Amino acid sequence: MNWHQIERQWQNVSRQIMLTWGKFSDDDLVYIGGNRDRFADLYKRHYGGSDAWAISRVDEFARCLPATTLSETPAQINGR
Numbered sequence: 001m002n003w004h005q006i007e008r009q010w011q012n013v014s015r016q017i018m019l020t021w022g023k024f025s026d027d028d029l030v031y032i033g034g035n036r037d038r039f040a041d042l043y044k045r046h047y048g049g050s051d052a053w054a055i056s057r058v059d060e061f062a063r064c065l066p067a068t069t070l071s072e073t074p075a076q077i078n079g080r
Helices: 003-008 010-020 026-032 036-047 051-064 067-071 074-078
Strands: none
Touching: 003 010, 010 026, 026 036, 036 051
């Protein structure tokens, strides 16, 4: 998925982040708001590593997002 899609569907994506990485808080996800650079910065703060490593992890996460993550509405997710 590209970052424009992720930004538009941030509520759905942020749920997936919480499932993938436990160190992100709700406040972190609000701050990120779909912004790749903010996501990478907070990833680095929580998990360490270089800037390049954090960016690569964030981009890998985006590439691996299933299309259904971006197409589901909050009601569909909550209904599971």
